[in-house]
Amino acid sequence: MMEQNTITQQDQLDQAFYYIKELKERVDRLRELKEMRSRGMIGFRPAQVEVRNLDPNLEVILVCGSRTRFMFHEVISVLEEEGVEVINASFSTVGDRIFHSIHCQSY
Template sequence: MASSGGTEKLERKTVEKNRRIHMKNLCSKLCSLIPVSKNTVTQKDLLDQAFGYIKELKERVDRLRELKEMTSRVMIAFRPSQVEVRNLDPNLEVILVCESRTRFMFHEVINVLEEEGVEVINASFSTVGDRIFHSIHCQAISTRIGLDPSRIDQRLKELVR
């Protein structure tokens, strides 16, 4: 029986030695992932620093998440569609910038332009993120009648808002 007790002791020592080696390797990995001060002497110091660092990171993530949510709420509330009408006599360039969620019918924009006496020469759009950029190039149907860019600007702003 004495020999089985000795074997059991050796097995426990081996298991404990392997556990310590494993813990040392884990602490080394942890040490490589966090900023460690020169005052770190023991594994307890390392674990205390890791705890503080993780807590600090969590608080930072929470602050950034709150800031992002607040910013997105503000951006949604204060990001109206933009309309810019440029008079390039006798031509006209209309730039519309709106969110992809903005609901307006593009054909209504074209109707407003035609009602104001312009003919659409070219229209294009591109999407960047959640914004859509429309570019419409027009010219006056009759150069004798002329264009009223401010009226077109006003009507288009009413349409897209």
């Protein structure tokens, strides 16, 4: 005789219960993420950094979203700690992007 796998009604209810519980947890996580985005706690795109070595000068370009939070003065401090003098720093805004340009010179 061949043994058949039968699923009882209780097993089906248990599976449905765990599935619904898992879906609720996913919805809760998505709601939390949405709330964090609306409060500006999460940038929509990561910042992009480009460094050009124009011996003896250095050009640093930072591109980030207007909602991205970072401390510009910390970037300047790191550059100075690495032994370069900041000659000029500027920024411009295009749409929802901010373009920072930092021109440095080696000591």
